[in-house]
Structure formats: structure tokens, C-alpha cells
Amino acid sequence: xxxxxxxxxxxxxxxxxxxxxxxxxxxxxxxxxxxxxxxxxxxxxxxxxxxxxxxxxxxxxxxxxxxxxxxxxxxxxxxxxxxxxxxxxxxxxxxxxxxxxxxxxxxxxxxxxxxxxxxxxxxxxxxxxxxxxxxxxxxxxxxxxxxxxxxxxxxxxxxxxxxxxxxxxxxxxxxxxxxxxxxxxxxxxxxxxxxxxxxxxxxxxxxxxxxxxxxxxxxxxxxxxxxxxxxxxxxxxxxxxxxxxxxxxxxxxxxxxxxxxxxxxxxxxxxxxxxxxxxxxxxxxxxxxxxxxxxxxxxxxxxxxxxxxxxxxxxxxxxxxxxxxxxxxxxxxxxxxx
Numbered sequence: 001x002x003x004x005x006x007x008x009x010x011x012x013x014x015x016x017x018x019x020x021x022x023x024x025x026x027x028x029x030x031x032x033x034x035x036x037x038x039x040x041x042x043x044x045x046x047x048x049x050x051x052x053x054x055x056x057x058x059x060x061x062x063x064x065x066x067x068x069x070x071x072x073x074x075x076x077x078x079x080x081x082x083x084x085x086x087x088x089x090x091x092x093x094x095x096x097x098x099x100x101x102x103x104x105x106x107x108x109x110x111x112x113x114x115x116x117x118x119x120x121x122x123x124x125x126x127x128x129x130x131x132x133x134x135x136x137x138x139x140x141x142x143x144x145x146x147x148x149x150x151x152x153x154x155x156x157x158x159x160x161x162x163x164x165x166x167x168x169x170x171x172x173x174x175x176x177x178x179x180x181x182x183x184x185x186x187x188x189x190x191x192x193x194x195x196x197x198x199x200x201x202x203x204x205x206x207x208x209x210x211x212x213x214x215x216x217x218x219x220x221x222x223x224x225x226x227x228x229x230x231x232x233x234x235x236x237x238x239x240x241x242x243x244x245x246x247x248x249x250x251x252x253x254x255x256x257x258x259x260x261x262x263x264x265x266x267x268x269x270x271x272x273x274x275x276x277x278x279x280x281x282x283x284x285x286x287x288x289x290x291x292x293x294x295x296x297x298x299x300x301x302x303x304x305x306x307x308x309x310x311x312x313x314x315x316x317x318x319x320x321x322x323x324x325x326x327x328x329x330x331x332x333x334x335x336x337x338x
Contacts, residue, residue: 046225046262048255050092053221057211063090066203071097076173076198078149080181081205084255087176088147090203094174095143103142106135111151129159136169149175149198150184154191161194173198208250208257212309215245218254219261226265235265240275246309247316248280256281300335303328307337 052064070077071094079087088107095105135144146152152160163169175198184190208214219237227234237245241264250256264277303321310316318328331337 046222046229046258048086048089048258049225050089052089052093053086053254054217055211055214056217057214059206059211060214063203063205066201067093068097070094070201070203073201074099074172075200076175078175078177078181078199078202079205080177080179080202082178082207082251082253084253085205085207086254087205088145090205091145091174091176095145095172098143098172100142100172104139105143105145106139107145107147108135109151110146110148110156126155126159128156129162132156132159132163133167136163136167136171139171141170143172143174146173146175149177150181150190152190154189157191157194161191161197164194164197175199208253209248209309212246215257216242218257219245222258222261223265226262233271235268235271235273237261238272238274241273241278244275244278247320249320252281299331300337303331303335303337 052067067090077091077094079090081087092105095101164173181190181195185192185195208218216237220234223234223236245257245260248260252259260278260280261273263279264273267279268274268277303317306317306320307314310320314328315325318325321328323331
């Protein structure tokens with residue numbers, strides 16, 4: 001395949017039976033979702049739904065109000081949040097509540113094969129420009145959702161900026177992005193002028209570890225869907241399972257919670273799920289859990305938050321903070337934490 005351009009390679013792979021193609025930059029974003037879409041039914045695979053999942057936290061009530069406020073306007077928006085936090089569902093809810101809901105909604109993965117292109121000197125236009133203009137024409141009067149917009153390379157950023165600045169399409173653009181996008185803008189690896197066109201308003205989505213009051217209603221929702229799909233009675237979490245779920249840092253957020261709870265539901269021998277039934281992934285990449293001590297100025301607040309979440313259990317708090325218990329005692333003494 002050395003002599004083929006990316007589009008030809010994609011065609012060859014599809015002719016060979018590939019059901020989808022994931023570009024390397026989007027691997028961690030798309031792989032689980034794509035496998036879930038094409039895997040055999042049954043077992044524990046359920047995709048996150050398009051609609052918002054009922055939640056109890058005050059933070060999510062603020063998000064729901066922001067959705068309504070943005071939907072009532074015609075401005076672009078960016079939804080910030082970690083992987084698996086439900087950003088796409090929020091973007092689709094804005095579309096559904098907007099005046100554009102009867103017009104097309106096109107979802108594009110910024111790092112996916114759909115935006116692969118190569119320059120054709122014969123027509124002086126890049127394939128990326130042709131493809132992206134095609135998306136805007138298809139969504140005329142409607143909405144384009146760009147998932148993981150931080151994965152756009154500089155060429156694609158320039159093409160998108162050109163379309164928005166010069167062609168003024170009648171399309172609202174809603175983007176989802178990792179929090180790192182802000183850093184990319186400050187470091188000029190993401191074009192600031194494009195960023196501010198895409199982000200007249202934004203919605204920050206807190207990680208699940210910061211809204212642990214949502215863990216039980218989310219788990220109940222997934223268990224209900226699982227039971228309905230398998231035509232069984234819904235299983236319930238006992239107190240030990242709830243405590244274990246609230247102490248886990250959830251680097252994969254809502255998506256990881258779904259997989260953990262459904263795995264337990266499938267393997268539990270009774271209708272009650274206990275902590276012993278939960279199988280937390282041991283191969284997650286190191287993430288900023290929100291507790292790991294990095295900034296000395298924020299240490300005290302993180303220690304207090306970890307102690308509160310661990311209900312005063314210093315061993316568990318030290319685990320959340322990723323430090324030894326002896327170090328925790330030193331820090332508590334240093335900051336006068338009782």
C-alpha cells in the first residue's frame with residue numbers, strides 16, 4: 001500500500017471486509033465505541049445512549065440549564081470534559097432542543113478517517129476542503145457536531161476556519177473537546193482565532209469522581225437497561241458496592257462506570273451486587289484524578305476533598321491521593337488538617 005493515498009487505502013480496507021476505519025489519533029476515543037457498535041449482541045455490551053441520562057447532582061442541573069440557554073440561541077459552543085463523560089449526549093441535546101432540530105445533524109470525528117485527505121494539484125483544492133465543504137452543505141440549516149475537536153491537525157483547522165470566516169454557512173457548530181484544548185490554544189498548537197469562533201459559549205462537564213452523587217442513579221439506569229435487554233429482574237447495588245464505586249477515581253468516567261456495573265451484573269450470581277462483584281480495570285492510563293498532588297498551592301484542598309470522599313478513612317484517602325499514609329499524616333500536620 002506504499003503507493004496509495006489515504007483515501008485509496010480506506011477503500012481497499014473496506015473492500016477487504018473492514019466495517020470501519022479508525023485513524024491513529026482517534027484510537028483511544030473511537031475504539032470502544034466502534035467495537036460496541038459491531039460486536040455481537042448479548043453479554044454486557046451497551047453503548048451510551050444519545051439522550052441525557054438522569055442525574056442528581058447540582059453540577060448536572062447547571063449543565064441542563066446551560067443546554068436550554070444555548071439551545072434557545074444560534075451560537076456555536078464547545079463542550080469540555082474528559083473521555084467518557086457524556087459530552088456528545090450534551091451536544092445532541094442542544095441540537096434536539098434548538099430551532100434547528102428539524103434540519104440535519106451531522107456528527108464528525110475530528111481524528112477519524114472521514115476527514116482524511118490529500119492535495120490534488122490539478123484542481124488546486126485539497127480533499128480535506130472538498131470533504132468539509134460537503135459536510136456543511138449536507139447540514140445546511142442544521143447542526144454539525146465535531147467530536148474531539150482537539151484532534152484536528154493544523155491543516156484541518158485552517159480549512160475549517162476558512163469555511164466559517166469566508167463562506168458563512170447556515171450551520172451551527174457544536175464541538176466536544178478534552179480539557180487539554182485550552183492548553184493547546186495557549187501554546188498555539190490550536191489556532192486561537194478558530195477556537196474563539198467555535199467557542200462563543202462553553203459547557204464544562206465535571207469528571208465523575210467530582211460528582212459521586214451521580215454514581216448511584218447512573219448505575220441504576222444502566223442496570224435497568226441491562227435487565228430490560230436480557231428480560232430479567234433488575235439487579236441492585238448493596239452498600240459495599242456503592243461505597244467501592246464512590247471511592248474509585250473513574251479515569252474513564254461514565255463510560256467506565258457503565259462497563260464496570262454491567263460486567264458485575266452479568267457475573268453476579270444473585271440479584272444483589274456487592275463490592276466483591278466489581279472488577280475495576282487495573283490497566284487504565286495514569287490520569288489526573290483531581291486528587292494526585294502536583295500543585296502545592298492546591299494540596300490542602302485536595303487532601304480535604306479526599307478525606308471527605310473517603311469518609312475520614314486515611315488509608316483510602318492516601319490511596320486516592322496516590323501517596324503513602326505516612327506522607328498523608330505529614331501533609332495533614334503541615335496544613336493543620338484535623
